[in-house]
Amino acid sequence: MMSLESxxxxxxxxxxxxxxxxxxxxxxxxxxxxxxxxxxxxxxxAVNINLMAFSSYVDNNLIQGQVFTIFVITVAAxxxxxxLAILLSLYRNRVxxxxxxxxxxxx
Amino acid sequence: xxxxxxxxxxxxxxxxxxxxxxxxxxxxxxxIVYSAFLLGxxxxxxxxxxxxxxxxxxxxxxxxxxxxxxxxxxxxxxxLVNKKEDLKPISDxxxxxxxxxxxxxxxxxxxxxxxxxxxxxxxxxQNSIGEESTIRIGEHLFSDxxxxxxxxxxxxxxxxxxxxxxARRDVMSKDISTGLPVDQELIEKSSEPLLTxxx
Numbered sequence: 001m002m003s004l005e006s007x008x009x010x011x012x013x014x015x016x017x018x019x020x021x022x023x024x025x026x027x028x029x030x031x032x033x034x035x036x037x038x039x040x041x042x043x044x045x046a047v048n049i050n051l052m053a054f055s056s057y058v059d060n061n062l063i064q065g066q067v068f069t070i071f072v073i074t075v076a077a078x079x080x081x082x083x084l085a086i087l088l089s090l091y092r093n094r095v096x097x098x099x100x101x102x103x104x105x106x107x
Numbered sequence: 108x109x110x111x112x113x114x115x116x117x118x119x120x121x122x123x124x125x126x127x128x129x130x131x132x133x134x135x136x137x138x139i140v141y142s143a144f145l146l147g148x149x150x151x152x153x154x155x156x157x158x159x160x161x162x163x164x165x166x167x168x169x170x171x172x173x174x175x176x177x178x179x180x181x182x183x184x185x186x187l188v189n190k191k192e193d194l195k196p197i198s199d200x201x202x203x204x205x206x207x208x209x210x211x212x213x214x215x216x217x218x219x220x221x222x223x224x225x226x227x228x229x230x231x232x233q234n235s236i237g238e239e240s241t242i243r244i245g246e247h248l249f250s251d252x253x254x255x256x257x258x259x260x261x262x263x264x265x266x267x268x269x270x271x272x273x274a275r276r277d278v279m280s281k282d283i284s285t286g287l288p289v290d291q292e293l294i295e296k297s298s299e300p301l302l303t304x305x306x
Contacts, residue, residue, distance in 0.1 A: 005112065007119050009229065010222050012156070015123045017218035019130055021211045026134035028207040031194055034139055034185055038146050041177060042130050045153050048169075056160040057229050063240050066165050067247045073165075073172050074259045078266030080177045084184040085273035091188045092276075098194050 012053035020046035033090070033097045037083050044076045118159055125152040139185055147178045164241040 019042060026039030048069045055065020091097060129149040133142045150173040157166035197203070236243065248256050 013222040021215040022130040025211045081270040085270040
């Protein structure tokens with residue numbers, strides 16, 4: 001085996017894959033709406049790790065992946081603000097954060 | 108840049124362990140407050156990974172935005188809605204758990220297989236520009252990514268106004284459904300929720 005001169009990119013990719021799958025599991029299985037939002041943040045972070053790894057290993061001269069990560073962080077902040085506002089107004093009307101009771105759009 | 112490889116590997120292992128265990132804690136722990144604080148730890152460790160990838164600006168942005176803003180927002184939301192409630196049991200919860208867990212493990216094995224079997228054509232040794240990356244990001248943001256940058260500012264403004272509109276209480280003088288005058292005090296009184304009995 002050749003001597004390592006840096007961490008292989010596969011290590012970063014595996015960590016981000018695992019983080020993404022944990023996020024999906026939490027998204028599907030949480031009953032608390034706040035925890036669903038947290039799972040979405042976990043998934044966004046997994047995507048960011050992926051982008052940063054590729055920008056550092058493949059495109060390290062013109063680091064466009066880092067710019068993309070900045071934009072993803074921006075959108076994630078906006079998403080968290082709006083999501084929690086929706087959650088608050090839902091809580092005001094339903095007095096619960098249980099995902100199973102939010103069935104207004106179900107027919 | 109020139110941290111010894113052993114140090115890099117040790118840092119990477121510790122950070123990824125913290126990330127994965129913390130993420131499992133966020134998802135699995137019973138108390139939502141513990142989850143929120145663990146989420147802050149996960150965000151900090153992700154910032155550490157970015158430092159390991161030699162992206163100090165993005166690491167700082169991660170700490171500022173995620174730990175300083177998003178996590179605090181989540182903790183505030185928990186404080187506003189944290190009421191003990193006993194959830195109604197779901198009849199087919201077990202099959203749901205089994206299906207979702209198997210889907211997640213299938214996706215994970217697929218992703219890991221792609222990660223390991225694909226031959227990545229890596230151009231050059233890592234971290235060649237180092238601390239210059241902040242300058243490079245600034246150049247990108249003000250030349251070829253100028254339009255997305257401006258659109259992002261409009262998006263943030265829209266999100267701010269939208270969050271205010273969604274989260275504030277109505278300030279109408281009369282209740283729409285009952286016609287009674289609405290009290291304008293700051294502390295919210297317990298009122299009849301509009302939609303609870305419609306399940």
